[in-house]
Amino acid sequence: MIQLTNVTKRYLATKAIRQCTLSMDSGKVIGIIGENGSGKTTLLKLLSGLLKPSKGIVEIDNVVVDRRIANKLAFLTDSEYFFPYLSVMELIEFYNSQFDDFDKEKAVEMAKFMNLNVEQKIKYLSKGNKSRVKIVVTLSRNAPYVVLDEPFSGLDPMVRKAIINGIIKFINMPEQTLIITTHEIKEVEPILDEVVVLRKGKIIAHETVDNVREVNKMDVVDWMEQLYSKENMSVS
Amino acid sequence: MxxxxxxxxxxxxxxxxxxxxxxxxxxxxxxxxxxxxxxxxxxxxxxxxxxxxxxxxxxxxxxxxxxxxxxxxxxxDVNRLTRLREEMKQEQIKQFIMDMQEMGFSINEMLEGIMNNGSEGQ
The missing domain is CATH 1.10.10.10 (Winged helix-like DNA-binding domain superfamily/Winged helix DNA-binding domain)
Structure with a gap:
């Protein structure tokens, strides 16, 4: 289980995350959604031990998070620089040597599923294929927690579809917990169990997708817009 | 897919x-x-x-x-499946009647419409 208690993260003068308290159960697919600058990436980095909270506590399985959480949490980087001189297969071998929970067979199978040529050097791959490779090495870890930060940004619909299918096929529920930030809510909604809505660094809602649809008779995008317009009105 | x-x-x-x-x-x-x-x-x-x-x-x-x-x-269990068929029929009919009543149609108008449509469809 992931538990944030009164977490605030300040960068110089601005607060990226304000007084957030949040519990996320294991074995679920959870979407973190909200407009640009609402604090989604900061929240993920706090979970992954890449940032320390200015105030409050972040715990995973009752242990306060620090960099060592990388042992049981796989984080998908959106960094541009990604082992350009290795081939896909060499990258898989490298990950295999670095992570005890890496499943090489799964990686090779997933690379095939994603139509990747494992002999190709990463620097010659298209943007879409580079994204596929990152997904392959991240999801091939049998880590209890998998965190994907904007896995679809700047990708065409075919690549987005391939990545969603890869997630459905290769994530193990309920042994794994998947946390994902995205703006492509409509496309991702069918694979989400829960959504957390952020606005200006605050959590304004946390619901199951079934409840959103059952109670409000609308999908997550419309629900989020409604929440935002209510919040905007109460401010003005 | x-x-x-x-x-x-x-x-x-x-x-x-x-x-x-x-x-x-x-x-x-x-x-x-x-x-x-x-x-x-x-x-x-x-x-x-x-x-x-x-x-x-x-x-x-x-x-x-x-x-x-x-x-x-x-x-x-074939009996269960026969019941399922009936349940799904009832569910659709209830929904249809509700939608039609919302627009102000009477049961007789609905029946007439169904009969006309049904004979055209055959």
Missing amino acids: GLEFDANKPIYLQLIHRISSEIVRGDKREGEKLPSVREYAVEVGVNTNTISRVYRELELLQIVTTKRGQGTFVTE
Whole structure:
């Protein structure tokens, strides 16, 4: 289980995350959604031990998070620089040597599923294929927690579809917990169990997708817009 | 792959309806094996938790049975399937009547319309 208690993260003068308290159960697919600058990436980095909270506590399985959480949490980087001189297969071998929970067979199978040529050097791959490779090495870890930060940004619909299918096929529920930030809510909604809505660094809602649809008779995008317009009105 | 879902209803309910329709139509026969949770998840484009819930709810409704280590099967209880057919008919009719009454049509007008349409369709 992931538990944030009164977490605030300040960068110089601005607060990226304000007084957030949040519990996320294991074995679920959870979407973190909200407009640009609402604090989604900061929240993920706090979970992954890449940032320390200015105030409050972040715990995973009752242990306060620090960099060592990388042992049981796989984080998908959106960094541009990604082992350009290795081939896909060499990258898989490298990950295999670095992570005890890496499943090489799964990686090779997933690379095939994603139509990747494992002999190709990463620097010659298209943007879409580079994204596929990152997904392959991240999801091939049998880590209890998998965190994907904007896995679809700047990708065409075919690549987005391939990545969603890869997630459905290769994530193990309920042994794994998947946390994902995205703006492509409509496309991702069918694979989400829960959504957390952020606005200006605050959590304004946390619901199951079934409840959103059952109670409000609308999908997550419309629900989020409604929440935002209510919040905007109460401010003005 | 992946299905389009209605925005105003939980996805698991839409999938329960989909499988029930396939059974009533005869596309899935009594005793037939359903795809594994993961296969069906990939086929319709939802996560495996949702499919597990769909199979669990269908089992509670006694429309499918799960055999340990073998998978999930459409029930062989023909009476249950006959009842399912009737339930789905009633559900559709209730919805139809509600929608028509909302627009101000009487039951007689509906009946007349159905009869006219039915004879055209044959």
